[in-house]
Amino acid sequence: MRSRRMYLTSFYVTIIICMTLYCTPNGFLYKGVVFHRLAKADDKVFEPRRPLAEYAGISPRHCGLKCFNHHLCSSFFINKEKKVCKLSGEVDARKLIKAPGYRYYVSEDCKRSDLGWEYLGSRDRTKAGVLCQRWDQQYPQKHSYQFLAGAQNYCRNPVKSYAKFPWCYTTETDNTWDYCYIPKCATPARECRTTDRGEDYFGTVNWTVSGRKCSRWGDRPPGNQSYAILRAEENYCRNPYGEKAAPWCYVMKDKPEFELCDIPRC
Template identity: 30%
Template sequence: MLIVQDELFKSVNKTMDIECAHLPIVGANAILSIHNNATKPFKKGQNATYSCVKWSSLHSNDLYKYGFSQTAEPTDLERFQNISLTCQGYDIWSPNMTTLPRCVEFRECKKTKNGTDFYGVKYNVTASGKPCLSWKNQTIDSTPKLKSDDRYPVDGSVENAKNYCRNPLRKAAPFCIIDNITAKWEFCDIPECEDKRPFACSTTLRESEVFGPTSRETIAGDPCQYWNSSSPHPVYPAIEFIMPDEIGTAHNYCRNPYYTLVGLWCYTQNPNVRFDTCPSTHCPGYP
């Protein structure tokens, strides 16, 4: 009996030492390479490398397929190369993938008028020259939404947004906080992109940055109502201020102006269905 128990104990310990049956899930434009060509299940201590797909390795015809602009610079897409990951056991990899930035293009210009698409990393002063303060380190909660990770879909978290100019409240332009005590803010002066074409796919969970042609009907097949119309359903009065693009050019394409978890959606032309979800536009490789 003791021999059987001892063998069982060894077997359990051996299983516990393996304990990374799966690789961590990575988003679009990212790749994982396993050290020493190891195969799963991976032993505790096994290392892997997280990297972004290099812009320079993509054929020009594939850029939009992967959500990249044809005017992107290789350095923009290769800022997060070779981050080492280690299996901690029990399918836990460190650092946690949710803390790592997504492989996306960091353009230093805005494609939309209100700049909700802007996620550059060079602008952290206001138009008047005042330094921006960290989004995370506000000392008051007068605007709690500013601390929500959901408001920074491309950065991935409020921490990753640091003190960069952003538009988490869908104001007229990107802005930043300049006084933590009063929550005073000012607009930033972000240049417009020469290439204003929208991406063909999304690299974020909520797809809130998507603009341009998308589906014009819901998953259920109902045609979408035009965003600047109130028939057959009334729309939120200030929706034009939170759209990622101009409400007139949005036509009846699917959008996600409220950062909802369901992703793209629209008001429908079906009198019995006010709104519904739309087909996803996630890039190839997005989980």
């Protein structure tokens, strides 16, 4: 009985600790943002240059919190034994150099398209570090994006093809709006959809339900400019506006037409 009680106590202590430290199988979780460890970058660090910030005597979790709270940080290197933390933006994995003991974590609060039209993350500061205005407020900036009221003050690209990157209105009276820093994702997209219509799907399926090969988005029908945002998406199934029942693509028959793709739910 005593051993069972000790086992249960140990079990619940482990659960409590894990909840306190925001544990995930391969990283850390803080306020809904996952920092995923890239095992292929173990024992490496970026080329010698000044990081966004560097800290000593700090744990991996606190290093992640530092990155979360830095508006230009999207990844960090941590040496658990030396307790050295280096914050960074986007890193070219091909330029990493050997540095025994370091582990590399990347933020999943990122974009997969160049324009970031699909971005639904929680970054809420401009690239200059200015706090974003809430979308459900009209001060100090008046606007017509009330349909984003549920997005709090997070950076968005609501018109998708209008702006070059996600952006927001600022809380400064002399600065109406500005772009936000949203890093490109460093981890592969999942081969499934999390919504019914798959607006968030960024996998590599390029066949329709009937087995037809998808055409490249750059070869879309002349005059259809709505899907110019997909030019960089090769011929992968997508549903950027959610107007179709599932991710889809164009196929070539006598004339261009579309077909749905078979993308499973996650």
